[in-house]
Structure formats: structure tokens, C-alpha cells
Amino acid sequence: MSGVALVTGASRGIGRAVAIEAARRGYDVLVGCVGAVAAAEAVAAAITGTGKQAAVCQADLTQVEGLEATVAAARTLGPVTLLVNNAGVTNSGPLGSLDWDRWHATLALNLTAPVWLARNLSSDLAAGRGAVINVGSTGGIVGSVHSLPYAASKAGLIGATKTLARMLAPDVRVNLIAPGITDTDLLQGVTLEQRVQILDGQPLARLGQANEIARVIMDVASWTYTTGQVVVADGGRVM
Structure with missing residues (x-):
């Protein structure tokens, strides 16, 4: 496929790797970010x-x-044929520390934004027989011991993915990738002991790499007979 790929949260980590991989596969790319503009511009330069x-x-x-500004910016490159909803926030903490604002902020970015972008780009995606890839998490499948709003939003994103797949069929394919723990800069504060705990019981015995997850995302985006599916890429952790 080709056309324009809109990748949210693309200034670093998995989003950065997806944006660059999409360009390698023939897409023009809208690099979405909320901050770190210099890093996002570096991604654009790489593209x-x-x-x-x-x-x-x-x-x-x-x-x-x-949301509207992001859609408009992507369309300056042409009709959007691939939407990768990667932007997200964890808001980790024990249940007792959870407050109203953090709960709603997490759901707004992790769940509402992907649905609204798919809604607002549905005509572009349908015209180009395109695809939506939502980036979920294994936390949305088995739960999280670190963040209730994160796990709830990612579980909700699975339901949204399957519903969008039905609503946008047959012209648009909608799937979700659920990465396991990936070695990005978000893990810089993790100690060696914590890394050992993370890897305990994981068959592939290592963390995922952002470029590996990006290849999974772009591969699934190209699967022309697959929609409404959850594809887990976690080294076998939740197997």
C-alpha cells in the first residue's frame, strides 16, 4: 500500500520506528506529537x-x-490511507492515588482519540481501502498491576477496534497490535533487578525492540484479508 500514514506519538519510541518504517514502505508520513517538536522534526528529516x-x-x-488540527495537517500531504494510533500515556500508580483528572486524561488520549481520528478520517480511509492500526498493550488483555486507567483504556481499545472493524467494513481494515514491554526510553529508570523480574518466565528472554514492533504494525497494516484482530507481540509473555 501507499498514500499518507498518520502516526500519532511519533517523536520517539515505537511511534518513531513506525513512522520511519512506513516511509520505507512507500508512505508519506504525518509525524504527530504533543511535545518534543525537535525530536519529531528529526523523525521527519529521516523520512x-x-x-x-x-x-x-x-x-x-x-x-x-x-484532533482536528492533526487530521488537517495529514491531509496537506494527501488522502490518509493508514492511521496508526500510537500516542498514549500510562499514569501509573496504586489505586488509592488515582484521581478523577488522571483517569479521564488517560481515557481521552488512549481510547477517545483513536476512535475520533478513525471517525474523522473514515472517508479518506474508505476511498483508499486503507487500514487503521491501534496500538494496545498486553495490559489490556491480562490487566496491569501498575495502572488501572491504562489497562482499562487499552481493554476498551480492543472493543473499539472490533466495533470499528465492523462499522468500516468492507472498505477499511481495523486491527490492534498489543506489544509487550518494549525497550524504549520509557524504561530508562528501570533497574537491573526490575528488568530481571520483567523477563522472568518470558520465553524469548528479552525485551522487544521498537523496530520489531514497527515491523509487526506495518506487516499487519498490509494484510488485506484480516480485520478486527488483536495481534500480540510480547516475546510469549502472556502465552
Whole structure:
């Protein structure tokens, strides 16, 4: 496939790897970010270095205005044929520390934004017989001991994925990738002991790499006879 890929949360980690991999596979790319504009611009430069077009949009996806600005920015590159909803927040903490604002902020970014972007881009995606890839988490499948709002939002995203797959069929395929713990800069504060605990009982005995998850995302985006599915890429941890 080709066209324009809109990748949210693309200034670092999995999102950065997806944006660059999408360019390698022939897409022009809208690099979405909420901060870290310099990092997002570096991703865009890497994309243009492959010969594809790129643009950066800094926007708050928890606000309607931010969602609309992101859609408009992507369309400056052309009709959107791939939407990768990668942006997310964990808001970790024990149950007793959970407050109203953190709960709703997590759901707004992790669940509401992907649904609204799919809604607002449905005509583009249908015209190009495109795809939506929602980036979930194994926490949405088996639960999380670290963050209730994160796990709840990712579980909700599975339901949203399956419903969108039905609503947008037959023209748009909608699938969810559930990565396990991936070695990005979000793990910089994790101690060696904690890494050992993370890997305990994991068949492949290592953390995932962002470029590995990106290849899974882009591979599934190209599967023309698959929709409404949850694809787990976690080294076998929840097997």
C-alpha cells in the first residue's frame, strides 16, 4: 500500500520506528506529537531522507481542536490511507492515588482519540481501502498491576477496534497490535533487578525492540484479508 500514514506519538519510541518504517514502505508520513517538536522534526528529516514527504503536527489529542488540527495537517500531504494510533500515556500508580483528572486524561488520549481520528478520517480511509492500526498493550488483555486507567483504556481499545472493524467494513481494515514491554526510553529508570523480574518466565528472554514492533504494525497494516484482530507481540509473555 501507499498514500499518507498518520502516526500519532511519533517523536520517539515505537511511534518513531513506525513512522520511519512506513516511509520505507512507500508512505508519506504525518509525524504527530504533543511535545518534543525537535525530536519529531528529526523523525521527519529521516523520512524525507528516504525520498518520501513528511510533516510534523504538534497537537493535544485530548482536545477536539487538537484532533482536528492533526487530521488537517495529514491531509496537506494527501488522502490518509493508514492511521496508526500510537500516542498514549500510562499514569501509573496504586489505586488509592488515582484521581478523577488522571483517569479521564488517560481515557481521552488512549481510547477517545483513536476512535475520533478513525471517525474523522473514515472517508479518506474508505476511498483508499486503507487500514487503521491501534496500538494496545498486553495490559489490556491480562490487566496491569501498575495502572488501572491504562489497562482499562487499552481493554476498551480492543472493543473499539472490533466495533470499528465492523462499522468500516468492507472498505477499511481495523486491527490492534498489543506489544509487550518494549525497550524504549520509557524504561530508562528501570533497574537491573526490575528488568530481571520483567523477563522472568518470558520465553524469548528479552525485551522487544521498537523496530520489531514497527515491523509487526506495518506487516499487519498490509494484510488485506484480516480485520478486527488483536495481534500480540510480547516475546510469549502472556502465552
